[in-house]
Amino acid sequence: MKKFRTITSVILLLTVFIPMVYSQNSSTNAELSAYSVKRAVQGVNVNDKWSDAAWKGIESVKIQNYMGEMPKFKPQAEAKMVYDDNFIYVIYRVKDRYVRSITQKINGKVWEDSAVEFFFSPEANNPINYFNLEINCGGTPLFHHKKGKPTVEDIQKIEIAASLPKVVDPEITERVTWTMSFKIPLDMLEKYTNVVRPKAGVSWRANFYKIAEINSNKHYITWNEVKNPKPQFHLPQFFGVLNFQ
Incomplete structure (x- = not known):
């Protein structure tokens, strides 16, 4: 009994x-944020501006969830994304202040500068296998994968266009709007992980970020909220969802 x-x-x-x-x-x-990623209706050039035809009518995601201490000035950041058979394309627009960028070495400490970041997993069911692309406002990238570092030769296959000069020093203390755009070749990604190629019905996991660690207005901002007591972007459980259309 x-x-x-x-x-x-x-x-x-x-x-x-x-x-x-x-x-x-x-x-x-x-609670995960979701973004509908449209197929590009025409060729996209990394030098296309935020309001140019290639990006016209594409909705943006708002990067507005702050981590850590609230900065004295709150940057307004947003991003748009489209895709085709061979590339994914992303453009950021940042309404900023206290902007500084000095890193010029690929895979250097770009996150210390005024920068934007795109963390993404091409496997929706396995977000731990993610890439992190971090680019300072001067256009210098850092690109890693969870399983290892892509070669510099492969990183250079990512086309990048920055609206600000390569080096921004001294710090811009007045208000300034800057943009960052890039295109990532899918076949390059496939060298490092399993990639579920974008098409209607496919989903990836991702998060969009804005950061500046070493300037007079330190901040950490995310698209999908990251529930962590300390600023930390490397938490794929908090990636949002990209739904390709």
């Missing part, structure tokens, strides 16, 4: 616990 009561208690506990876990997971998924 004692053994029967023990088994019954365990069953009752599981009956309560399993729905709770399912509910928590469902709630977490429901």
